[in-house]
Amino acid sequence: MFRKLIIGLDWFNTIATKAAGWLATVLLMVMTTVVTIHVICRYGFGYSFVWTEEVARYLMVWMTFLFFPLGHKRGMNVAVDFLVVAFRNTKAGIALRLVLEIMVVVLAVFCVKISLGMIGRGMSTMTQALQVPVGLIYLVLPLSFGLTFLCAVEKVLELSARLAGQRVVAIDEETISTEDHGTDDEDGATLPAVAVGRSE
Amino acid sequence: ETTLNLTFLANQNDEDYDGAMVFKNYVETNTNGSVKVDVFAGAQLCGSAVECFESLKAGVVDIYNGTAGGAAVIYPPIQALDIPYLFSSDRVVMDVLRGPLEQQIRERVLEATNNEIMLLAIGQTGGWRGIGTTKKQVKTPADMAGLKIRTIESPIQQTLVRNMGASPTPLPFSEVYTGLTTGVIDGSLNSISDIVSANLNEQIKYLTLERNAYMTNMWYIGNTKFQSLTEEEKTVVLDGAHLFADVTFGVQPSKELAAYQAFRDSGGTIYIPTKEETAEFKKQADPVREWYLGQYGEEGKEFLAIIEDDIKQASDKIAAANQAAIANQ
Amino acid sequence: MTFLYIWFFAGFLIIGMPMVYMMLLAPGIALYLEGKEVFLNLLFQRLFAGIDSFPLMALPFFILAGEMMTAGGVTQRMVNFANALIGHLRGGLAHVTVCSAVMLAGGCGSAVADASALGSIMIPAMRKSGYSARFSSAVVAASAVIVSIIPPSGIFILYAFIMNVSVAAMFAGGVIAGLLIAIALMIVIAIRAHFEKMPRADKRASMAVVLKTGREAFLPLMTPVILIGGIIGGVFTPTEAAAIAAVYSMILGLFYTKEIKFSGLPGIFARTALSSAVILMLVGAAVSFASVVSLKGTPQLVSSFVLSITSDPYLLFFLINVLLLIVGMLMDAGPAILILAPILAPVMTHLGIDPVHFAVVMSINMIIGLITPPMGLVLFVISGISRERVEAISLQLLPFLFAELCVLALITYVPDLVLMLPRALGYVQ
């Protein structure tokens, strides 16, 4: 039952975070195009649009929040992880990670709650250039933190199972084969694509 | 005991700060300390008009100010105040902003924000906006042809600049200095205070004071917070806010003196258009009015009519008073 | 109560909570316990507003440019060209690594990204030629630092964003420092090559090879020329320049080097978007955190404390550099700048240090922190590529680190080295 729940959650989270990620990718493409076309129009034809900067900014915001849950799922968020690494694969280490994940769950719940309030208030505030309600732009917030919440819950369940001596490793192709780089198996923290993200 | 968090985006050198300190002192003294005012200058609590008005609604910020361009995010038709060449003199504009228009705006903003935001009082922040250019002096609208002029993300400014044959270029204020240096832009619509406080006078050499807009500054309070005050406290806050607004009317022109001096010292030339040239500039406002009326329909029409009526009454009143004073030898 | 949030912050830091959550949770819990729940809205609103910034957009665009350059085979071409030029020197491949980093730096903005690209090419090549794995790793790590210092630079963008300093001025300020570090590294390599009898290529590359590799590297080498020319010439702003650099690198990869296939583009954009999302969220969280820092009056407390120690700007600058080096050992450059710059910079500018000067020195200090153990991201990446332990690489890294610290000291006490170019370009007074 427990096992099925974890595998089911992983299945859903994998699909949902990836779908959000592809949408975010498309937004980055649009963002690049918008800014490039604006430069060409302005320098080449002396024509500027009112809305390019605003649109590009909100595209970037959406891109960020849409891809954030996948970042959490893959453990890409940088941390000072001496302790976690030092006690890796021991009961104490797993318990520590469990505590950390539970705090993320709590945070995510708060974030969803606050963002719903923001959406409500934001419906009567218009953006500067396009004059659309900013509440619509805030819609990405509960989506992002809701998904982050589910990913964190999945990790909480998985870590609890491990603490109880059961090992349920959900199948996820990106998280294999980093064992010998000295990070925990499912964190995948030293994959090149991941490493890029950690500092700049 | 209640605390009011007051914030504005300008720094401590701005007249907003002087006004805020007067407000703080007035309110804290006259409520015998039952209302405390904390002043946060600069973008400490929020960083843009959208964010600050959102914070006002959320109760994070209690008092915040907005120019007509900024307040457009909560009540778009307010941009009527930014229609170019609407106001003609300081005395008229001060009379209008202190008059019945205040209550008009208060009611409209309350309605637009579902009773969440209330206008306290209207002052000014920066005086008149002019046209600052780096290389070419602008004497008539025709001189604007081909120039790349920085505007805010406001359709009003964009329409005005485009209509003069220039190319409007929206840039964040923080990028204006570099933009002027490199030539991404040839000029900017700004007041003398903003030009000098951002060191733009190192690049901008010509300032044409055709007075396309007056930088009104509306101080708002979160209505939930306001309603939580007692009747007496409300009165003190309103009185304090009007004192605050009057301080900005007075302090800004005096601070402007130093800005003019700094502008001239760095080799800048100020140009005041002649009567004929001013008439040329005023014609440029027509397409902006059309845009405004098309955009905001009946409500916009009604609001603009109120403002114009107020302006006419104030102008007539002041003209009559002047006549009487001049006639009285 | 004033510092409650700092205690939470320290506690979470030690137990290994990811920074992005820590910067929201620590002040969040503190505010909650103090009964200021309304300020939780402030935290969250600032998170959104911190990301909602046009200048910050240069960051994803420069990451995109870097991804395009790597995928387009640009790194290999630059290495080939550098090898043809100086591969025949003793310790040739080590010199080649430094020069390649300088060439790459003009288009790429991230030391961490570059470390993986340069490392995966140079480390195997150097090992094949008889260099030790730990020495090769150390050379790549030390060189990667240059990529983040010579413009464009992601770290500089972060600093400019949080402190409202001109990005263009900071970029100009990093050029000489970056070149000085390259020279310093090459001096260390030359000395060690002489005493340790390091390998060299059998013979000097012929003129034909130099020309051929030069021609192949020419268009990629034009990236910085287009960037700088475009910014100085008023064609675009630094943010827009980043987008143009990305598009230019994409066109090169698609049609010139032909190493990028159209079918590969979605993957490149996806990697960029994911990396950017993680960093931008960190930026947003740092802005939230910073708002509580200033709400609590922490900067004033810190500055009055610091000024009670000394008000001599030179001594203070030294102390701050030492503090930052220690911070750099424990923390990543991005979050460190986002948290500390708003606290430290006002103190220094108050004492008359030029804001751009301090901005560049502090950023470079934190960039060097990317290769200082125990917490050094570049070091981790290199260790992943070379399979060499971080401690072993660190030992080999010491002389290079020393050289870089000498340059840091130099630019700290000779401000002109930083300010000369921005002044000449009219970006600072």
Ligand code: NA
């Ligand atoms: Na670079």
Ligand code: NA
């Ligand atoms: Na470090």
